[in-house]
Amino acid sequence: xxxxxxxxxxxxxxxxxxxxxxxxxxxxxxxxxxxxxxxxxxxxxxxxxxxxxxxxxxxxxxxxxxxxxxxxxxxxxxxxxxxxxxxxxxxxxxxxxxxxxxxxxxxxxxxxxxxxxxxxxxxxxxxxxxxxxxxxxxxxxxxxxxxxxxxxxxxxxxxxxxxxxxxxxxxxxxxxxxxxxxxxxxxxxxxxxxxxxx
Amino acid sequence: xxxxxxxxxxxxxxxxxxxxxxxxxxxxxxxxxxxxxxxxxxxxxxxxxxxxxxxxxxxxxxxxxxxxxxxxxxxxxxxxxxxxxxxxxxxxxxxxxxxxxxxxxxxxxxxxxxxxxxxxxxxxxxxxxxxxxxxxxxxxxxxxxxxxxxxxxxxxxxxxxxxxxxxxxxxxxxxxxxxxxxxxxxxxxxxxxxxxxx
Numbered sequence: 001x002x003x004x005x006x007x008x009x010x011x012x013x014x015x016x017x018x019x020x021x022x023x024x025x026x027x028x029x030x031x032x033x034x035x036x037x038x039x040x041x042x043x044x045x046x047x048x049x050x051x052x053x054x055x056x057x058x059x060x061x062x063x064x065x066x067x068x069x070x071x072x073x074x075x076x077x078x079x080x081x082x083x084x085x086x087x088x089x090x091x092x093x094x095x096x097x098x099x100x101x102x103x104x105x106x107x108x109x110x111x112x113x114x115x116x117x118x119x120x121x122x123x124x125x126x127x128x129x130x131x132x133x134x135x136x137x138x139x140x141x142x143x144x145x146x147x148x149x150x151x152x153x154x155x156x157x158x159x160x161x162x163x164x165x166x167x168x169x170x171x172x173x174x175x176x177x178x179x180x181x182x183x184x185x186x187x188x189x190x191x192x193x194x195x196x197x198x
Numbered sequence: 199x200x201x202x203x204x205x206x207x208x209x210x211x212x213x214x215x216x217x218x219x220x221x222x223x224x225x226x227x228x229x230x231x232x233x234x235x236x237x238x239x240x241x242x243x244x245x246x247x248x249x250x251x252x253x254x255x256x257x258x259x260x261x262x263x264x265x266x267x268x269x270x271x272x273x274x275x276x277x278x279x280x281x282x283x284x285x286x287x288x289x290x291x292x293x294x295x296x297x298x299x300x301x302x303x304x305x306x307x308x309x310x311x312x313x314x315x316x317x318x319x320x321x322x323x324x325x326x327x328x329x330x331x332x333x334x335x336x337x338x339x340x341x342x343x344x345x346x347x348x349x350x351x352x353x354x355x356x357x358x359x360x361x362x363x364x365x366x367x368x369x370x371x372x373x374x375x376x377x378x379x380x381x382x383x384x385x386x387x388x389x390x391x392x393x394x395x396x
Contacts, residue, residue: 061267061391
């Protein structure tokens with residue numbers, strides 16, 4: 001199996017493990033990057049994941065203002081005041097605020113979607129799938145995929161990062177967890193656009 | 199009745215009427231500024247009030263960031279793009295955002311307090327007044343005053359303006375309505391403080 005060294009390095013950076021472990025994980029996943037990452041997470045192998053269990057109580061409130069027409073607040077937590085003052089961290093907070101201005105997420109992650117909203121969307125897709133004459137035994141599977149996609153588009157962590165659409169915002173943050181050696185959590189955000197109906 | 203010229207001028211600026219009308223209103227209210235203003239409003243005399251009926255659809259989203267620990271967004275509407283670009287207006291938006299950071303209002307005005315919240319607070323004060331052995335026929339009056347005060351402290355428009363505590367934020371905005379000749383409305387705001395429990 002021929003694994004591109006760039007992929008190995010990317011997985012290494014993202015997870016904080018060594019090159020050998022990253023290469024082994026990619027080989028095991030037949031070169032599928034996301035599969036390799038998921039497998040490493042499952043095994044609790046990634047250092048970023050382990051850091052993810054530590055409490056993040058410090059951090060920054062980031063603001064972004066686009067021309068007086070869109071404003072964003074975001075609370076990004078880390079573990080120490082030391083990292084709070086690190087310009088890699090402050091730059092990341094600014095980028096996330098800018099991403100939120102550009103991509104209008106509604107939730108931080110799927111965990112923040114209210115159960116009632118998930119139910120409503122599921123019911124709508126189910127109705128549509130049935131109306132479209134989809135085979136009854138496939139409706140559930142089809143709807144599951146549609147609901148997942150629907151919320152992935154609306155959840156900050158699942159969105160393609162606006163400054164590098166090849167990675168999700170979650171992957172971008174994971175890179176910074178590995179780089180800064182601290183757990184980093186986007187806790188919440190607010191976005192106001194001039195004159196929007198709410 | 200001796201009315202200070204400074205008070206007459208203040209009422210004139212706030213309402214946009216002439217000096218004579220402002221003086222007459224103050225005399226009629228025995229020099230009580232708030233009473234004079236209230237009476238003028240009731241009569242629909244103030245130009246600012248009349249402007250207040252016009253629709254405000256333009257405006258700015260203002261942001262304020264205090265040291266990365268408090269962030270504020272505020273939407274302030276006016277009538278024309280021309281005023282949006284006026285530095286008196288942009289300065290006012292900035293001041294209001296800063297005020298919100300400093301004074302932590304929870305609502306724009308009493309109209310934005312949910313009925314359930316008003317009911318809950320009223321019940322709490324009523325219970326306390328009864329427990330304190332206040333005369334039954336006075337409880338309602340006492341509670342009314344306490345509830346009014348409670349929400350005035352939490353409503354942006356009723357708070358003393360942080361840069362000039364002698365006037366409310368509402369009076370500060372009214373001054374700008376008179377100065378800029380357009381209706382100005384604080385539509386909504388968001389305030390995040392690092393690590394606060396919500």
